[in-house]
Amino acid sequence: MDKIERRAQILARARDVFAKRGYHAAKIEDIVAAAKVARGTFYLYFEDKRGVFVELVDRFLARLHLAILRIDPRDPSRSVAAQIRENIVRVLTLFLQDRAMTKILLTDAPGLDADFDRKLRAVYEEVLNLLAGSFTEGQTLGIVAAGDTRVFAYLTVGAIKELLYQSVMLDFDEKSAERLTSEVFSFLCRGCLRIPDEP
Amino acid sequence: MDKIERRAQILARARDVFAKRGYHAAKIEDIVAAAKVARGTFYLYFEDKRGVFVELVDRFLARLHLAILRIDPRDPSRSVAAQIRENIVRVLTLFLQDRAMTKILLTDAPGLDADFDRKLRAVYEEVLNLLAGSFTEGQTLGIVAAGDTRVFAYLTVGAIKELLYQSVMLDFDEKSAERLTSEVFSFLCRGCLRIPDEP
DNA sequence: CGGCAAACTGACACGCGTGTCAGCGAACGG
DNA sequence: CCGTTCGCTGACACGCGTGTCAGTTTGCCG
DSSP states (O other): OOHHHHHHHHHHHHHHHHHHHOTTTOOHHHHHHHHTOOHHHHHHHOSOHHHHHHHHHHHHHHHHHHHOOOOOTTOSSSOHHHHHHHHHHHHHHHHHHOHHHHHIIIIISTTSOHHHHHHHHHHHHHHHHHHHHHHHHHHHHTOBOSSOHHHHHHHHHHHHHHHHHHHHHTTOOTTHHHHHHHHHHHHHHHOSBOOOOOO | OOHHHHHHHHHHHHHHHHHHHOTTTOOHHHHHHHHTOOHHHHHHHOSOHHHHHHHHHHHHHHHHHHHOOOOOTTOSSSOHHHHHHHHHHHHHHHHHHOHHHHHIIIIISTTSOHHHHHHHHHHHHHHHHHHHHHHHHHHHHTOBOSSOHHHHHHHHHHHHHHHHHHHHHTTOOTTHHHHHHHHHHHHHHHOSBOOOOOO
């Protein structure tokens, strides 16, 4: 087994342990036991516990970044609705395919560290800005409701985050991505209440 | 200063420290320093660090519970819409009034402990059940869209959670509760997109 | 085979934070 | 003014997990 493989193996086992026990409860002992290597070997490949953790999260965030594509309202081949759906389905699929990382990202990553928190918030901010910006642009095109687009972004991201978290906790099949996407999309289009919205 | 006061004081300082540093980074040293008492005094009033933390969260959850009232569709004096709005405004106000507890509940409480996680999930499940049940009831009354009511519950709770988290992190005025309630309500009624929802 | 390098091992020392407890001082009543 | 109670104090001992490093094994080449 060469260095790259071994590294990957430790990384994968660390991921499982973090997901199962949570960052703080996860001991190096648990990780090396899961990876079937000695304590010292771990430190040949990683700086420390925080090091592996950060690498795991960074890699996942990079993949997430790739899954979110800017919407082009002028694309003749794909409607805006289709582009939005594709984004949602890509994101849901990514998360549902890696349950462990989903759990880690949503429950352990925030609150690790002041430094890491900052970085995480920066990434998050970027997503929110992209979304809020798209909403604002959409308003001028008349395809987004009037209102605070930043708040729309919070509500949208929050709704999806929670759905993902619950889906992963309840062991939803990753084939659910399509169905869940439809639910999310219609929720974004028309909400879930059918009440006359009196003032 | 009598025992009750002192206890309350330590509790309040502990809350601030937990909110500022996060549960794991918060040391007993920090708490006693903030409360201006000696290390030993802390242990006269609380079992241990986990003990204070659990008490803080329990108290807050009890208040949250009181803020959520079951909707009565047959109430002649208050429309369903009004009742929903009141629930939302009560919840938002509660959270916005106690920033520290909001941060603690949303970022530190999950992942403390296997035991505590179970309890927390049970409370959470209760809220979700109430909401999903109400949605199902609403469907028979024709005031809730067709679809998976459990998913609606996830999306709704997630949207509100995220909005709260961001509002607290960005130091929103607690007077924002009314405005945010309107945004949330209209989001639940009509979503934020105005796109023809093609199949 | 011998010799050398690279990969791995796990016992150990260290640091940090916790919880304890023997003792101190203030308040109060006799 | 002494004795007792009660709340408080903070130095200390202990346990736990980390990171290290001297030593062992593996594998490869001359």
